[in-house]
């Protein structure tokens with residue numbers, strides 16, 4: 006298979022971890038006789054520095070002419086604490102999601118047996134956890150009208166959803182559930198929000214097309230609690246943009262390190278793959294960033310093109326590195342000398 | 357001291373736990389020679405059933421003519437899954453908060469030494485946790501304009517904040533921090549939301565009045581993670597309405613049971629005290645609901661009127677009941693015969 010892959014390393018540790026994912030994809034190409042072509046473009050704070058634009062046109066064009074996008078991370082503290090900044094790195098990511106119509110963000114959360122002791126949660130709580138989170142990614146309060154009064158004393162953000170936006174991601178979630186434990190949990194705040202009541206109504210109606218799947222509901226505050234009390238109760242979680250942001254980051258603690266969690270952002274035309282950890286500026290350039298989330302994002306990319314054997318080989322390599330403790334310091338206090346790039350080497354060599 | 361206390365038991369387990377709080381307050385009155393007068397009124401689903409109104413005028417009037425309000429719980433599953441219901445129990449609680457101007461919801465989160473083993477989190481993670489959460493309670497997306505299109509296919513909720521709304525609760529949070537570990541963490545989503553940027557700006561300016569207090573910032577997704585990874589890092593958390601709802605419910609798992617967590621909702625004129633657990637319909641009438649959150653809410657009520665000795669005695673009684681495992685089944689798998697009312701009796705007798 007031939008794939009054109011756009012590489013958007015972005016900010017902070019983005020470039021170092023993305024390099025390991027590329028290394029691994031190159032090993033796969035060699036082993037399975039595929040042709041993967043990588044083209045890089047700037048996004049985020051680095052793009053602001055160079056082009057005063059967090060998503061330059063050339064970057065967007067490259068994405069649109071590629072088969073898939075490998076994304077690193079975005080964000081820089083110099084913008085976070087400046088409420089008056091006009092241009093922000095995150096706008097690049099949000100615009101990319103919107104322009105490419107990447108409406109479904111899929112985040113698998115798994116407790117790896119060999120890492121049970123790394124989790125802040127007790128072993129019996131997390132053992133066997135296997136959740137697939139479907140977060141709506143191009144709607145809701147992220148993209149609604151924003152307002153700041155002229156005197157700067159009043160602000161607002163609008164959260165909007167349409168039936169159509171809810172249905173298209175709900176279908177993906179239910180289909181995924183059919184190949185799993187056949188349960189979808191809708192997370193919302195239907196006791197307060199009109200948009201949540203719309204979600205509940207649309208998803209309840211649509212569930213009738215999937216009689217083999219059980220649908221249940223959880224208010225987001227309760228979900229935040231249940232995720233820690235009993236994560237095993239979940240199979241597929243379906244939720245809107247902001248709730249998905251919070252719940253999936255929270256869920257990331259289960260596995261013992263956010264450095265393990267991959268994600269796919271899927272639309273009808275384009276698909277992007279990125280680790281869920283952020284740009285982690287404190288770690289930049291130190292060789293301590295965990296590349297596994299980025300490497301597993303590359304595996305999700307391969308799965309997207311039905312290259313399951315290839316994806317599985319990457320996952321095996323990851324599990325082997327975890328078993329042998331060829332891991333970065335977040336997972337491994339004793340061997341602090343295993344660097345980002347050595348983890349990448351190990352998995353690429355395995356392949 | 358003479359206090360007129362409005363009692364709003366509400367739905368589900370509300371009445372049974374509130375009764376224990378009253379029992380304990382009566383014991384305090386006897387011991388310290390105070391006069392506490394209790395008057396009860398309906399709110400929530402029970403008020404809808406009786407008066408077709410989740411907050412009848414009489415109930416609101418009673419609250420306005422009382423010195424403080426003791427609240428039980430609200431919510432009934434028969435409304436949760438009916439997106440078309442016109443009247444909902446929760447409207448009663450929201451209207452009460454708004455009408456009484458209860459803009460600051462204060463939720464203390466503590467890990468009790470004798471309950472460390474009940475938590476889903478590992479002991480070394482939670483030991484010594486002591487957080488005071490300040491959640492804004494009368495603004496944000498809870499109270500913004502709601503919209504549902506006529507064809508029922510589009511919905512929206514508006515999140516709005518003004519400088520004034522932010523300042524009044526921020527002052528309370530900073531003052532509280534001054535008597536604690538002198539740190540305030542503002543939880544927001546300033547990389548995406550205009551309202552969050554307003555929060556960040558207003559709180560940053562106001563922090564200059566409290567040079568002895570350190571202010572830091574955390575995006576809500578990261579906060580949801582940090583709350584589990586390292587809850588000890590927090591002292592006072594300050595946040596808007598919806599984020600506070602999610603983060604404080606999440607934080608409730610630290611202590612081992614949501615059945616322990618009290619809250620105070622404070623305004624310039626009125627004050628209301630309620631357990632943070634909900635109506636827990638599955639447990640209603642079974643005598644298994646933990647009354648401690650409600651009893652500790654009564655202690656917060658006393659503190660509000662500077663009755664510190666009285667409040668401390670209640671807290672001692674609670675700690676003793678925990679130590680002797682005179683507790684409901686949520687905390688106590690072996691002695692499942694300790695009922696809601698027996699826990700109340702024990703603490704009242706102790707006083």
Ligand SMILES: CC(C)[C@H](C(=O)O)[C@@H](O)C(=O)O
Pocket residue numbers: 079080095098250547548577
């Ligand atoms: C960087 C930020 C805008 C982004 C989001 O909130 O969507 C990130 O937290 C994520 O989850 O991908």
Ligand SMILES: CC(C)[C@H](C(=O)O)[C@@H](O)C(=O)O
Pocket residue numbers: 196197226430431446449601
């Ligand atoms: C019942 C509901 C409206 C309420 C809220 O979301 O504020 C509850 O969850 C709470 O936290 O007091």
